[in-house]
Amino acid sequence: xxxxxxxxxxxxxxxLFGVSVVIFLLLRIVxxxxxxILFDSAGLIDPxxxxxxxxxxxxxxxxxxxxxxxxxxxxRGDLGFSYVSEKPVLDEIAPRIPITARLAALALFFSIVAGxxxxxxxxxxxxxGLDYGLRVLSLSGLxxxxxxxxxxxxxxxxHFFGTIPIYDRAPETxxxxxxxxxxxxxxxGFRSSALIMRLTRSSMLEVLGQDFVRTARxxxxxxxxxxxxxxxxxxxxxxxxxxxxxxxxxFGGLIVTExxxxxxxxxxFLVEAxxxxxxxxxxxxxxxxxxxxxTVNLIVDLIYMVVDPRIRYSE
Amino acid sequence: MAGWLARxxxxxxxxxxxxxxxAHAQKQGGVLRVTHRDNPPSASIHEEATxxxxxxxMAVFNNLVIFDPDSEQNRPDRILxxxxxxxxLSDGDRKLTFQLRDGVRxxxxxxxxxxxxxxxxxMVTGRMDxxxxxxxxxxxxxxxxxVTTNGARxxxxxxxxPQPSLxxxxxxxxxxxxxxxxxxxxxxxxPIGTGPFKFAEFKQNESIKLVRNPDYWKPGKPYLEGIxxxxxxxxxxxxLALVSGKFDLTLTGELSSENAKEIxxxxxxxxxxxxxxxxxxxxxxxxxxPPFDDPRLRRALGLAIDRKAFSEILSxxxxxxxxxxxxxxxxxxxxxxxxxxxxxxxxGDVEKxxxxxxxxxxxxxxxxxxxxxxxVTTRNVASYRDSSVxxxxxxxxxxxxxxxxxxxxxxxxxxxxRKDYAVGMNVQxxxxxxxxxxxxxxxxxxxxxxxxxxxxxxxxxxxRQQSMMTDFEARRKVVWEIDRKLQEDGARPxxxxxxxxxxxxxxxxxxxxxxxxxxxxxxxxxxxxxx
Numbered sequence: 001x002x003x004x005x006x007x008x009x010x011x012x013x014x015x016l017f018g019v020s021v022v023i024f025l026l027l028r029i030v031x032x033x034x035x036x037i038l039f040d041s042a043g044l045i046d047p048x049x050x051x052x053x054x055x056x057x058x059x060x061x062x063x064x065x066x067x068x069x070x071x072x073x074x075x076r077g078d079l080g081f082s083y084v085s086e087k088p089v090l091d092e093i094a095p096r097i098p099i100t101a102r103l104a105a106l107a108l109f110f111s112i113v114a115g116x117x118x119x120x121x122x123x124x125x126x127x128x129g130l131d132y133g134l135r136v137l138s139l140s141g142l143x144x145x146x147x148x149x150x151x152x153x154x155x156x157x158x159h160f161f162g163t164i165p166i167y168d169r170a171p172e173t174x175x176x177x178x179x180x181x182x183x184x185x186x187x188x189g190f191r192s193s194a195l196i197m198r199l200t201r202s203s204m205l206e207v208l209g210q211d212f213v214r215t216a217r218x219x220x221x222x223x224x225x226x227x228x229x230x231x232x233x234x235x236x237x238x239x240x241x242x243x244x245x246x247x248x249x250x251f252g253g254l255i256v257t258e259x260x261x262x263x264x265x266x267x268x269f270l271v272e273a274x275x276x277x278x279x280x281x282x283x284x285x286x287x288x289x290x291x292x293x294x295t296v297n298l299i300v301d302l303i304y305m306v307v308d309p310r311i312r313y314s315e
Numbered sequence: 316m317a318g319w320l321a322r323x324x325x326x327x328x329x330x331x332x333x334x335x336x337x338a339h340a341q342k343q344g345g346v347l348r349v350t351h352r353d354n355p356p357s358a359s360i361h362e363e364a365t366x367x368x369x370x371x372x373m374a375v376f377n378n379l380v381i382f383d384p385d386s387e388q389n390r391p392d393r394i395l396x397x398x399x400x401x402x403x404l405s406d407g408d409r410k411l412t413f414q415l416r417d418g419v420r421x422x423x424x425x426x427x428x429x430x431x432x433x434x435x436x437x438m439v440t441g442r443m444d445x446x447x448x449x450x451x452x453x454x455x456x457x458x459x460x461x462v463t464t465n466g467a468r469x470x471x472x473x474x475x476x477p478q479p480s481l482x483x484x485x486x487x488x489x490x491x492x493x494x495x496x497x498x499x500x501x502x503x504x505x506p507i508g509t510g511p512f513k514f515a516e517f518k519q520n521e522s523i524k525l526v527r528n529p530d531y532w533k534p535g536k537p538y539l540e541g542i543x544x545x546x547x548x549x550x551x552x553x554x555l556a557l558v559s560g561k562f563d564l565t566l567t568g569e570l571s572s573e574n575a576k577e578i579x580x581x582x583x584x585x586x587x588x589x590x591x592x593x594x595x596x597x598x599x600x601x602x603x604x605p606p607f608d609d610p611r612l613r614r615a616l617g618l619a620i621d622r623k624a625f626s627e628i629l630s631x632x633x634x635x636x637x638x639x640x641x642x643x644x645x646x647x648x649x650x651x652x653x654x655x656x657x658x659x660x661x662x663g664d665v666e667k668x669x670x671x672x673x674x675x676x677x678x679x680x681x682x683x684x685x686x687x688x689x690x691v692t693t694r695n696v697a698s699y700r701d702s703s704v705x706x707x708x709x710x711x712x713x714x715x716x717x718x719x720x721x722x723x724x725x726x727x728x729x730x731x732x733r734k735d736y737a738v739g740m741n742v743q744x745x746x747x748x749x750x751x752x753x754x755x756x757x758x759x760x761x762x763x764x765x766x767x768x769x770x771x772x773x774x775x776x777x778x779r780q781q782s783m784m785t786d787f788e789a790r791r792k793v794v795w796e797i798d799r800k801l802q803e804d805g806a807r808p809x810x811x812x813x814x815x816x817x818x819x820x821x822x823x824x825x826x827x828x829x830x831x832x833x834x835x836x837x838x839x840x841x842x843x844x845x846x
Contacts, residue, residue, distance in 0.1 A: 030725075031723060031725055031726045032723060032724075032725020032726050032729070033725070036725040036726065036728065036729055037724065037725050038356060038448060038449060039449060039728055040724045040725060040727060040728055041356040041363065041364075041365060042356070042362065042363055042364045042365070042449050042451040043364050043365075043451065043743060043744075043764060044364070044449065044451045044728075044763040044764045046449065046450075046763050047732065049448070049449050049450070053448055053449075082519070084354075084356070084357075084519065085504060085517075085519045086500055086503060086504050087504065092519060095518075151551055151552075151555075154551075154552060154555050155555060157559075158555050158558055158559045162559060162560070163559050163560075163561070164552075164555055164556050164559040164561055166547070166552060166556055166561070168348075168522075168545050168556070168561060169522075169543075169545075259548055259549050259552075260549055260551075260552055261552070262545070262546075262547045262548075262549070262552055262556075264518070264520055264521040268520060268548075269519070269520055272354060272519075272520050277725065
């Protein structure tokens with residue numbers, strides 16, 4: 001077990017190194033740099049001033065040297081300075097991470113709390129009216145574009161409550177945070193819960209037809225016991241994988257939700273940084289998201305062992 | 316006699332009470348909440364050319380002089396003192412001397428003096444390295460030979476030639492006075508000014524906060540406790556947020572007229588104004604590269620354009636038609652409708668113009684069976700793309716088969732610089748409705764914003780001639796002729812002049828917008844909230 005974890009951690013380092021090289025090179029392959037964008041925003045051309053900016057920011061250095069500077073800085077805890085705000089990258093990124101983390105956690109909570117039980121109910125009541133209703137609901141969740149759903153929610157709130165649940169200043173209390181993020185999280189969670197619901201349903205249907213479930217029933221166990229302790233426990237593995245993937249997605253992929261609800265989270269910030277070719281910001285943010293993804297993957301693999309004792313990675 | 320005195324006393328009494336009433340009507344306090352469309356590139360007005368920076372940060376600064384906010388039109392004859400208390404011309408109008416206000420302090424407590432004015436214009440004219448990353452309006456100050464001080468309260472601009480427009484340019488929102496003692500990089504992130512509001516916070520992609528300057532040199536002002544701009548990139552969200560009452564005002568010119576109608580349909584009491592944004596759509600024609608090095612072809616291109624159709628399609632007829640200068644009645648210097656009729660390509664009979672264009676093209680060897688292939692290059696921005704598609708359609712009428720080439724913004728200017736395009740669709744704004752600003756910024760040989768590198772020495776003489784003229788009517792006639800020549804030459808054929816809407820709740824009082832520029836009325840020292 002310990003060997004497995006150490007091996008995975010080493011693999012994580014290799015993965016992150018690969019990600020760092022790829023994002024570093026990709027950013028420089030994309031046409032234009034910060035100097036181009038700065039002049040674009042001012043609508044003028046001045047090759048001399050542009051060259052000066054390029055030199056000041058070290059963009060004229062050889063690529064290996066630029067990469068070494070970035071990675072060397074990371075080891076010293078220096079993430080560099082944003083080209084746009086001219087502030088330390090850490091100061092820019094740090095306040096955004098908790099916002100995204102809260103939104104992601106809440107969305108994940110909603111999607112699990114709604115998705116898993118409804119998926120189970122849908123499977124247990126297969127082909128009933130309730131099942132059809134839940135399947136329509138889950139299909140709507142998957143097929144409805146997030147921006148459209150978000151705008152519908154906003155319009156509904158403005159029309160019926162005369163207020164709009166968007167982020168306009170940092171809430172000060174836990175409940176204020178909850179109130180502000182609940183609606184965007186529900187909008188995000190609707191899609192995720194639909195996915196989880198469908199997956200839980202299909203997994204459950206597969207497991208419910210297996211011999212060990214029939215055996216459990218024949219032993220006289222209650223239906224709830226059969227469903228939750230025997231069937232669900234065996235059906236939950238693919239669901240856990242999906243939850244892991246969703247968690248990783250929620251940390252960097254909520255651009256539409258963050259835009260519609262005006263939440264200053266990581267995804268919106270990342271897209272804006274890409275637009276400005278703000279290399280230090282993009283590189284560090286992508287690396288941060290990559291760390292989240294590989295960590296979540298590791299956690300998911302470890303949860304497998306807890307849920308299904310047959311899995312032993314050390315072997 | 317006694318009756319007359321009594322009546323006079325009554326009238327005076329009523330006037331005094333009315334004035335007192337007005338004076339006391341303004342309420343102190345409250346934070347004005349404004350929607351903002353995007354993250355400003357920086358907080359340094361001198362380094363930017365966008366309303367995204369100008370509107371939120373203008374209130375941090377003062378100018379030497381300022382356009383009279385009570386005048387709907389920014390005009391040279393309606394300019395008021397700001398940091399200058401008075402000014403006079405001398406030496407055959409080649410010296411413009413300002414007397415400066417006493418007792419003004421920068422937001423960090425340091426005293427304001429004539430050295431700051433000198434520093435600012437030494438920096439923007441390029442005589443001093445002010446650590447600016449870019450200087451988009453350097454061309455405005457071509458005529459400023461030197462700036463000298465005489466003690467702490469007097470500063471003189473020495474000009475090569477008399478230039479009535481200098482005062483106009485100094486009054487614009489893009490001409491604040493910067494402090495000498497604050498380095499350039501700090502002005503981009505934490506600007507220090509003398510204005511009614513102090514900079515408090517600029518969170519990237521999130522918000523900009525200004526707070527009241529309690530030591531502002533105008534007693535009792537500003538009325539607001541602060542101004543908060545929230546960056547909301549989604550226009551739909553911003554509109555809903557305004558309707559819900561979460562915000563008081565929108566970023567100026569950001570909404571379309573249709574958006575404004577939609578908002579007013581939901582909130583009938585909402586105040587919305589649609590006005591020219593001093594932004595125009597124009598064509599960049601690469602005159603250095605065949606085939607457009609042939610003036611006949613450039614002329615044919617201009618004759619193909621149906622400007623009315625552009626306006627109808629893009630704005631349901633609201634966009635204005637004119638040349639380089641903003642069309643009247645909002646614009647001071649634009650062609651009269653009668654004059655416009657005489658400019659090739661601007662006459663009402665589009666078919667006649669196109670026939671003339673086809674004749675030219677036939678002479679050049681093209682026709683319905685042999686269309687000229689052409690790449691129309693533009694930025695990957697919706698407004699640019701839409702205009703380009705209409706243009707391509709119009710070009711067919713003169714045997715030109717256009718193909719759209721869409722470029723990322725980051726490579727757009729690089730391509731222009733390399734002259735790696737044939738025809739480009741461009742949208743550009745101008746800070747002030749003034750011929751010097753327009754001509755010297757966009758059409759002089761060597762100006763940074765003269766993308767097509769159009770260079771006509773004869774016309775340049777006329778730019779300078781009009782620049783020195785003090786008689787408005789006479790000057791306007793020269794400006795019209797220059798504008799006509801620019802359009803005839805295909806320097807940068809203007810296709811439309813855009814309009815934009817600004818909306819605010821009725822409880823926002825004292826907000827005054829100009830009809831011929833969106834860049835100059837954002838000091839906010841007269842604005843108050845009547846909640």
